[in-house]
Amino acid sequence: MNVCIVGFGAIGPVHAEVLAQIEAVSIYGICDCDREKANKGAARYGAKTFYDFSDCINDRNIDVVHICTPHYLHFEMITKALDSGKLVVVEKPAVMKSSELDTLMASYDVSKVFPIVQNRTNVCVQRLRELIVSNYLGRLKGIKGILTWNRNADYYNSAAWRGTKKYEGGGVLINQAVHTLDLMIYFAGEAESISASMQNHSLTDIIEVEDTVNAYIRFRNRAVGIFYATNAYSENSDIQLELDFENAKAAYVHGRLYINGEMVCSDDKSFSGKKYWGNGHLSILQNLYANNSSFCLADIKNTMDAMFAMYESAEKGCPVILQK
Numbered sequence: 001m002n003v004c005i006v007g008f009g010a011i012g013p014v015h016a017e018v019l020a021q022i023e024a025v026s027i028y029g030i031c032d033c034d035r036e037k038a039n040k041g042a043a044r045y046g047a048k049t050f051y052d053f054s055d056c057i058n059d060r061n062i063d064v065v066h067i068c069t070p071h072y073l074h075f076e077m078i079t080k081a082l083d084s085g086k087l088v089v090v091e092k093p094a095v096m097k098s099s100e101l102d103t104l105m106a107s108y109d110v111s112k113v114f115p116i117v118q119n120r121t122n123v124c125v126q127r128l129r130e131l132i133v134s135n136y137l138g139r140l141k142g143i144k145g146i147l148t149w150n151r152n153a154d155y156y157n158s159a160a161w162r163g164t165k166k167y168e169g170g171g172v173l174i175n176q177a178v179h180t181l182d183l184m185i186y187f188a189g190e191a192e193s194i195s196a197s198m199q200n201h202s203l204t205d206i207i208e209v210e211d212t213v214n215a216y217i218r219f220r221n222r223a224v225g226i227f228y229a230t231n232a233y234s235e236n237s238d239i240q241l242e243l244d245f246e247n248a249k250a251a252y253v254h255g256r257l258y259i260n261g262e263m264v265c266s267d268d269k270s271f272s273g274k275k276y277w278g279n280g281h282l283s284i285l286q287n288l289y290a291n292n293s294s295f296c297l298a299d300i301k302n303t304m305d306a307m308f309a310m311y312e313s314a315e316k317g318c319p320v321i322l323q324k
């Protein structure tokens with residue numbers, strides 16, 4: 001597979017580092033409108049340099065594009081790449097608006113779009129999911145997910161798209177906590193109704209989006225979900241997930257899975273990128289390219305719907321019922 005990485009800012013180089021370890025893949029191109037970044041990346045990986053996305057999709061040698069650009073570009077880049085016959089790997093959030101998701105689901109072959117849900121392939125996540133699917137733990141009654149990270153003014157000032165509704169689509173929820181929400185949905189299933197509120201506690205003069213979100217989720221399987229995420233903490237601490245089952249209590253914290261207080265397994269400690277991003281880029285891309293198994297856009301629709309429902313609920317100030 002000839003791959004072109006589009007966007008070589010913070011996460012693009014993580015994709016390159018990981019792809020370089022996968023035999024089935026050749027890093028064919030690096031594309032960034034910032035010429036210096038494109039040149040540097042291409043030189044490092046012996047790849048072709050692109051400065052313009054349309055040149056990538058017109059290059060017949062490219063099989064897959066990895067979209068690692070700001071959120072507002074994802075939808076347009078996905079559709080253009082699919083229209084040109086490419087496969088697409090896209091960073092989170094796959095798209096920024098629910099209307100974009102609807103268009104993709106209705107009019108495109110979304111089995112060709114592979115979103116990066118890198119925490120799903122963590123050892124502990126896979127183990128817990130097996131226990132849930134086999135019904136070993138009994139009915140899920142409740143789940144809580146907590147993310148407390150720090151994003152300061154320097155982070156938001158580092159790129160013009162950050163912290164803006166128009167270009168980022170939101171704040172802590174759409175950018176940082178969407179992975180935690182994804183795990184909650186992966187474990188608990190489809191949400192039926194969501195009530196959320198959002199605040200900007202710490203960066204009022206700096207960003208126009210939320211730095212904090214809290215939500216109450218009722219799942220279709222009758223479980224309740226409590227979700228809290230903030231970028232206003234003092235550091236980037238490990239996420240915490242707790243699950244209350246009929247037969248046991250499970251906790252996923254510090255990369256370890258505990259059942260009734262006993263450690264069952266721990267995640268692979270080798271990682272690419274920052275520790276608090278999680279270490280799943282290698283396993284998710286290995287699954288895709290070497291094991292021919294991965295998650296496509298349809299597999300994360302429930303997560304995206306829940307995320308968009310949180311924004312809608314916070315904006316309207318009332319609970320939102322999700323369509324089946």
Ligand SMILES: NC(=O)c1ccc[n+]([C@@H]2O[C@H](COP(=O)([O-])OP(=O)(O)OC[C@H]3O[C@@H](n4cnc5c(N)ncnc54)[C@H](O)[C@@H]3O)[C@@H](O)[C@H]2O)c1
Binds near residue numbers: 033073159
């Ligand atoms: N999965 C994760 O753990 C993780 C971590 C960080 C970022 N991300 C996601 O990755 C994406 C990029 O985030 P980032 O932090 O790397 O952003 P960034 O601003 O650091 O990098 C984005 C890059 O895209 C380039 N770019 C912008 N417009 C372009 C265009 N039209 N054509 C080509 N290149 C263009 C910019 O020059 C920049 O180099 C976002 O969707 C973000 O949410 C995911």
